[in-house]
Amino acid sequence: MPHAILYSGTRNASSWAMRAWLALREAEFPFEERMVDIRRPQRFANLARIARFSPSATVPALVLGETVVFDSLAIMELANDHAGGRLLPADPERRAVARSIVAWQHAGLSRICWRISFESAFYPWKRPLTPDEQGEVARLCAALEPVLAASGGPYLFGAVSLADFALAPAAVRLLRHRPDLAAWPATAAWMRELIASRWVAEWLRQADTLPHIWFDDYLPEAAAPPPWRVDPHPAQGSQSP
Ligand SMILES: N[C@@H](CCC(=O)N[C@@H](CS)C(=O)NCC(=O)O)C(=O)O
Numbered sequence: 001m002p003h004a005i006l007y008s009g010t011r012n013a014s015s016w017a018m019r020a021w022l023a024l025r026e027a028e029f030p031f032e033e034r035m036v037d038i039r040r041p042q043r044f045a046n047l048a049r050i051a052r053f054s055p056s057a058t059v060p061a062l063v064l065g066e067t068v069v070f071d072s073l074a075i076m077e078l079a080n081d082h083a084g085g086r087l088l089p090a091d092p093e094r095r096a097v098a099r100s101i102v103a104w105q106h107a108g109l110s111r112i113c114w115r116i117s118f119e120s121a122f123y124p125w126k127r128p129l130t131p132d133e134q135g136e137v138a139r140l141c142a143a144l145e146p147v148l149a150a151s152g153g154p155y156l157f158g159a160v161s162l163a164d165f166a167l168a169p170a171a172v173r174l175l176r177h178r179p180d181l182a183a184w185p186a187t188a189a190w191m192r193e194l195i196a197s198r199w200v201a202e203w204l205r206q207a208d209t210l211p212h213i214w215f216d217d218y219l220p221e222a223a224a225p226p227p228w229r230v231d232p233h234p235a236q237g238s239q240s241p
Pocket residue numbers: 009013014015016017038047057058059060070071072073
């Protein structure tokens with residue numbers, strides 16, 4: 001196999017790169033990583049450089065000699081192939097459900113990802129979730145709870161899979177905003193397990209050291225409950241979520 005170069009994105013901004021990176025790491029796919037700073041304003045010049053070899057001009061992009069794999073899902077599937085298929089369930093029906101979850105995320109995953117930026121997961125101040133966002137959390141959890149009941153966990157399909165990696169950034173966004181998960185104990189346990197897992201924890205450890213990328217529209221209306229302060233670098237064992 002040719003030398004592989006993964007053009008990845010800023011750790012506290014690039015949820016798509018995170019998904020691909022997690023799958024490649026789990027698959028023990030050898031690659032050199034080149035970090036692309038996707039913070040504004042340098043984002044535009046940096047992505048223009050990616051456009052010289054990648055039609056989508058986005059990260060992640062995996063370059064394998066003459067071949068450019070320019071979408072996170074394609075990179076995840078390549079990682080699964082490299083791992084002999086073990087990153088998807090062996091059973092065809094379960095595999096189809098896993099791929100549905102991956103596709104759901106790839107198509108936007110409800111309104112969660114639009115409303116709660118990945119960047120905000122790393123803010124030292126957190127706003128409470130709105131009722132609408134909490135409703136979206138319930139919709140996601142209602143879908144995942146039976147999947148976990150069927151597999152028995154700890155991951156969605158027992159062993160870790162592309163479905164877990166696809167949802168990892170959403171789990172980070174949500175858990176760090178303290179959603180009410182009382183009605184969804186299996187999903188709550190899965191989120192915690194996933195976030196503590198080796199590669200996710202490694203990504204987050206790096207993301208938590210970076211300067212925050214603030215968005216002006218993050219904080220709530222004046223009438224809403226106030227944001228709370230989070231220790232951005234909690235001591236080991238005293239993790240926020
Ligand atoms: N469908 C693409 C989406 C990738 C994507 O949007 N990446 C962001 C960074 S996380 C990006 O590079 N955006 C560039 C832009 O929107 O111009 C994938 O899954 O790889």
